[in-house]
Amino acid sequence: MKEVLRLGILELKEAYRRRELNPIEVTEAYLQWIKEIDPVIEAYITLDEEGALKAAEEAARRFHEGEASYLTGIPLAVKDNICTKGLLTTCASRILSNFVPPYDATVVERLRRQGAIILGKTNLDEFAMGSSTENSAFKLTRNPWDLKRTPGGSSGGSAAAVSAWECVVSLGSDTGGSIRQPAAFCGVVGLKPTYGRVSRYGLVAFASSLDQIGPLARSVEDCALLFEAISGHDPKDSTSLPIPQEEGLLEGIRGDPKGLRIGIPKEYFVQGLDEEVKERVLDLAALLEGLGLHVEEISLPHTEYAVATYYIICTSEASSNLARYDGVKYGLRVEGKDLMDMYMETRSKGFGPEVKRRIMLGTFALSAGYYDQYYYKASQVRTLIKRDFEQAFERCDLILTPTSPTPAFLLGEKVEDPLQMYLSDIFTIPANLAGLPALSIPCGLSKDGLPIGAQLIGRPCDERTILKVARAYQEASGLKLYPPVLDRLDSKR
Amino acid sequence: MKITVEQVEYVARLSRLKLSEEEKLRFTDQLDSILRYMEKLNELDTTGVVPTFQVIPEVNVLREDLVQRPFSREEIMGNAPSSEEGYYKVPRVI
Numbered sequence: 001m002k003e004v005l006r007l008g009i010l011e012l013k014e015a016y017r018r019r020e021l022n023p024i025e026v027t028e029a030y031l032q033w034i035k036e037i038d039p040v041i042e043a044y045i046t047l048d049e050e051g052a053l054k055a056a057e058e059a060a061r062r063f064h065e066g067e068a069s070y071l072t073g074i075p076l077a078v079k080d081n082i083c084t085k086g087l088l089t090t091c092a093s094r095i096l097s098n099f100v101p102p103y104d105a106t107v108v109e110r111l112r113r114q115g116a117i118i119l120g121k122t123n124l125d126e127f128a129m130g131s132s133t134e135n136s137a138f139k140l141t142r143n144p145w146d147l148k149r150t151p152g153g154s155s156g157g158s159a160a161a162v163s164a165w166e167c168v169v170s171l172g173s174d175t176g177g178s179i180r181q182p183a184a185f186c187g188v189v190g191l192k193p194t195y196g197r198v199s200r201y202g203l204v205a206f207a208s209s210l211d212q213i214g215p216l217a218r219s220v221e222d223c224a225l226l227f228e229a230i231s232g233h234d235p236k237d238s239t240s241l242p243i244p245q246e247e248g249l250l251e252g253i254r255g256d257p258k259g260l261r262i263g264i265p266k267e268y269f270v271q272g273l274d275e276e277v278k279e280r281v282l283d284l285a286a287l288l289e290g291l292g293l294h295v296e297e298i299s300l301p302h303t304e305y306a307v308a309t310y311y312i313i314c315t316s317e318a319s320s321n322l323a324r325y326d327g328v329k330y331g332l333r334v335e336g337k338d339l340m341d342m343y344m345e346t347r348s349k350g351f352g353p354e355v356k357r358r359i360m361l362g363t364f365a366l367s368a369g370y371y372d373q374y375y376y377k378a379s380q381v382r383t384l385i386k387r388d389f390e391q392a393f394e395r396c397d398l399i400l401t402p403t404s405p406t407p408a409f410l411l412g413e414k415v416e417d418p419l420q421m422y423l424s425d426i427f428t429i430p431a432n433l434a435g436l437p438a439l440s441i442p443c444g445l446s447k448d449g450l451p452i453g454a455q456l457i458g459r460p461c462d463e464r465t466i467l468k469v470a471r472a473y474q475e476a477s478g479l480k481l482y483p484p485v486l487d488r489l490d491s492k493r
Numbered sequence: 494m495k496i497t498v499e500q501v502e503y504v505a506r507l508s509r510l511k512l513s514e515e516e517k518l519r520f521t522d523q524l525d526s527i528l529r530y531m532e533k534l535n536e537l538d539t540t541g542v543v544p545t546f547q548v549i550p551e552v553n554v555l556r557e558d559l560v561q562r563p564f565s566r567e568e569i570m571g572n573a574p575s576s577e578e579g580y581y582k583v584p585r586v587i
Contacts, residue, residue, distance in 0.1 A: 098572075099572055100571070100572065102564055102568040102569060102571060102572075103564070195548050195549060196548075196549045209546065209547050209548065235556060238554040239547070239549055241549060302537075304533075305533065305534055305536075305537065307530075308530060308531040308533050308534050309534065311527070311531065312531055312534075319508065323509075326509075327574060328573070328574070328581050328583055329572070329573055329581065330572035330573060330574075331572070331574070332574070333574035333575065335584070336584065337584075338584050338585070338586075339583055339584045339585075339586050340509075341584075342583070342584050343509045344509050344510065344511045345511065347508075347509050347510055348510050348511040348512070351510075353516075356508075356510055356512075356516075356520075357520065357523060357524070359508045359510065360501070360504050360505060360508055360510070360520060360524065361524060361527060361528075363504050363507050363508045364500075364504045364524065364528070367504065367507065374531065376544060377534050377535075377539060378531075378534060379544030379545055379546055380539040380542040380543075380544045380545075381534055381537060381539060381542075382544070382545040383542050383543055383544060383545045384537070384539070384542065386545055386548065418523055418527065419523075419526055419527055419530055422527070433545075433548075434548065435548030435549065
């Protein structure tokens with residue numbers, strides 16, 4: 001079993017093509033391992049055994065008929081805020097605990113069309129609001145590297161599932177770091193694409209000008225292949241960029257990155273940054289220099305304003321987006337003495353504390369008398385943050401930073417102090433505000449054995465350069481990370 | 494500016510949320526410290542800076558007016574907590 005679960009997309013495809021393995025036995029191996037290990041990790045909210053095996057049979061047929069593509073027969077997981085037709089989609093919220101979407105999100109439709117196998121739906125912070133997955137209404141996901149620690153969030157279930165080999169790859173969503181930070185905490189690769197590069201149709205909206213769906217994987221190649229499969233214009237999303245799907249990305253990222261210019265922003269290496277995180281990221285920079293890339297210090301002067309800007313904008317957008325949960329059209333209803341009372345009872349019992357907090361913050365920031373001071377002001381500062389990047393990209397091709405100021409923190413450590421939790425997103429938020437593509441790649445372990453992630457930020461729609469440099473680093477470093485929880489696999493046949 | 498319990502009650506009402514007394518006090522403290530942190534933005538002079546509401550070019554997206562298969566009423570209403578004869582049912586309004 002261990003040998004089967006270890007395989008990446010390209011290896012699985014080759015094994016399928018040679019008839020050494022078939023999608024049904026691989027899917028069965030994943031389901032068996034999930035049943036064994038997920039009671040410990042709790043990455044999945046819903047497991048779709050029946051649907052997965054049906055998709056596996058269909059994938060086997062495709063291989064037989066020779067019409068397979070990269071993702072045919074690949075078992076993967078989908079964050080539970082992405083709609084799957086006929087399969088529960090809860091957003092880890094009581095208010096959607098019974099919601100079965102009548103349609104597939106565009107990304108899911110594209111994966112199904114390619115013959116991918118959806119194993120199930122993964123845990124998250126309720127409505128993707130959080131940085132530790134502790135805000136889930138249903139369960140606590142644990143970090144496969146240390147079960148006392150958070151997997152990060154909000155895509156904590158998707159990151160933990162990839163890390164603990166409970167799927168080959170997964171989909172997450174990233175509004176302020178929700179793919180990259182859990183990827184860093186769990187020692188996997190995670191990409192937030194350029195805003196508009198991947199359709200948001202069917203992604204349950206949190207903050208519409210920031211949300212983006214993206215891949216998590218154990219290798220840069222797998223990350224690139226999943227990104228390619230979901231990218232491209234979608235007429236169902238009016239903010240989708242009018243650019244076709246990526247093509248030939250796998251070949252494109254295999255080139256030599258020599259000569260590329262990497263900028264390291266000095267504002268990211270300040271107090272609050274863990275010393276080991278700093279060292280590992282600078283080691284990565286040194287390795288890239290050894291490969292013939294140019295590394296230089298740059299400045300992104302408005303970095304310190306990003307957290308305040310982000311938490312005004314995202315809560316404002318959230319307060320508007322979440323107004324739709326009223327107990328009428330779908331989801332939970334709690335009866336009240338009249339219509340207004342029914343709305344209020346439903347929302348009060350349906351939303352958890354962090355979601356309420358953000359709805360209230362956003363409502364305040366947009367309310368009469370405060371709009372100019374908060375929302376408008378933050379939108380102006382957003383322009384300044386975006387300009388910082390535009391100026392930096394005149395001098396460099398990519399920006400290298402830590403993904404998170406620290407490795408994974410303990411479960412319970414920050415959950416009582418929302419502001420401290422918000423501040424942990426400081427390095428990932430700016431890319432969302434500016435709409436830029438950004439990737440987190442593992443760059444080593446701390447002395448406590450926790451993964452550390454480095455972030456590469458690129459120009460709009462230049463995921464290719466990011467993936468190329470990440471791949472060159474992955475190959476040159478030879479870094480392969482296996483969380484201790486995988487030891488339990490050794491006893492398996 | 495200090496956030497008061499009255500302001501929290503007002504915002505909760507706008508948000509269609511009912512808060513317990515304990516929640517009101519906790520949210521008052523938390524919103525106060527978060528909003529205090531956000532005042533950091535006032536350090537910046539943004540006079541004349543054009544705001545960014547959306548990072549992609551803001552244009553109207555139009556398409557051909559083609560007939561497509563819509564969702565059936567049953568598919569859409571299937572998730573409704575209460576419905577009757579193709580209508581959503583809510584508590585009496587009038």
